[in-house]
Amino acid sequence: MQLSAQEVKAALPWQDLVEALRDIFTRKVTSPVRHHHVLNVPQEKDAMLLLMPAWLEGEYCGVKQVFVFPSNNDKGLPGLTSNYLLSSGKTGANLAQLEGNELTSRRTAAASALASSYLSRQDASRLLMVGSGRMARNLIAAHRSVRSITHVSVYNRNLAGAEKLVEDLIEAGITAKVCRPDELAQEAANADIISCATMSKEPIIKGDWLNPGCHLDLVGGFTPEMQEADNAALKKAKVFVDTRAGALSEAGDIIIPLKAGVIQKEDIQAEFTELCSNAHKGRNAYPDAEKIITVFKSVGDSREDLAAAILAYQSLSK
Numbered sequence: 001m002q003l004s005a006q007e008v009k010a011a012l013p014w015q016d017l018v019e020a021l022r023d024i025f026t027r028k029v030t031s032p033v034r035h036h037h038v039l040n041v042p043q044e045k046d047a048m049l050l051l052m053p054a055w056l057e058g059e060y061c062g063v064k065q066v067f068v069f070p071s072n073n074d075k076g077l078p079g080l081t082s083n084y085l086l087s088s089g090k091t092g093a094n095l096a097q098l099e100g101n102e103l104t105s106r107r108t109a110a111a112s113a114l115a116s117s118y119l120s121r122q123d124a125s126r127l128l129m130v131g132s133g134r135m136a137r138n139l140i141a142a143h144r145s146v147r148s149i150t151h152v153s154v155y156n157r158n159l160a161g162a163e164k165l166v167e168d169l170i171e172a173g174i175t176a177k178v179c180r181p182d183e184l185a186q187e188a189a190n191a192d193i194i195s196c197a198t199m200s201k202e203p204i205i206k207g208d209w210l211n212p213g214c215h216l217d218l219v220g221g222f223t224p225e226m227q228e229a230d231n232a233a234l235k236k237a238k239v240f241v242d243t244r245a246g247a248l249s250e251a252g253d254i255i256i257p258l259k260a261g262v263i264q265k266e267d268i269q270a271e272f273t274e275l276c277s278n279a280h281k282g283r284n285a286y287p288d289a290e291k292i293i294t295v296f297k298s299v300g301d302s303r304e305d306l307a308a309a310i311l312a313y314q315s316l317s318k
Helices: 005-011 014-024 070-075 100-119 134-146 159-171 181-190 231-235 244-250 252-259 272-276 302-317
Strands: 035-039 047-056 060-068 080-088 094-099 126-130 151-155 176-178 193-196 215-218 238-241 268-270 294-297
Touching: 005 094, 005 100, 005 302, 014 100, 014 134, 014 272, 014 302, 047 302, 060 100, 060 302, 080 100, 080 302, 094 100, 094 302, 100 134, 100 215, 100 238, 100 272, 100 294, 100 302, 126 134, 126 181, 134 159, 134 193, 151 159, 151 181, 159 176, 231 252, 238 244, 244 252, 252 294
Parallel strands: 126 151, 126 193, 151 176, 193 215, 215 294, 238 268, 238 294
Antiparallel strands: 035 047, 047 060, 060 080, 080 094
16 A cells, blocks of 8 residues: 555544544553764755664554655755555564655644643633644644634744745635734734744744743754743643653753753653653643643654554555
8 A cells, every 4th residue: 555645644633633642642652762864965065864663562653754855955955755565573574664744743733732622721712823834734733623713913033924825724624814914912912822933043932922821832843952932931831742852952042041040850840651641631631721832843753654554554445
């Protein structure tokens, strides 16, 4: 079975994918550290091979293969190519090959929705989306699958990108508006959920803007130098992560305030394994649940890829 990007999208509806992720973080999954290999490309920039394996013993084995070829940008070609191979955990037989970019984008958005199901207020209705690319589109859809979002504001440094996304949202029947730079502070203050999907190295969202009850979802930064929210935002919030190991080694939104002494490792309240097993009750764990500010920082985990691949395979094998 070989699935194109469009077929992967169709096989992973949001609510089913969120529940698949919720389940995988309660299972005993082996997920080794991601492998990095530098590839020499003659007369061009070095490329990178990333391998991300995970398996459920006796059930399924999976590995995501990602090639990053920086020089492709000069040729008008995609710089990143990704595929996911799902195999039997009993025989090793190949079960499915899935286009990896769509798989990654959807499971990442679904992880934010999963976190929101524990951390945002149940009556959350106003979403501020920071970013306007494919990840932003998926995040809006994923958040709307777990909360009754009635209004979406879109901020992007490239105004044309925000305008196009808002146009598409309105066409789909969603109340939406462009958030201009001089409106960002007020839109952040009005938002119940703020979701960020940028590659910024300078904080965009400031803690001073966040009002009680807000949930801040940080998705874009994936290196120790990237930071979408300032240190003040982390200091005034209850902080949650997908995995502590990933957040403490890769997430600038966590690492930078840690190094500055603004937060401590102990300030990370819980990770997905604790939330999904009900070892931590998320927002409901606090007596002032309606007033606390929550932050979720994700860096991605191979268990999420495995859960998405299994869901797609099982749904198409019925």
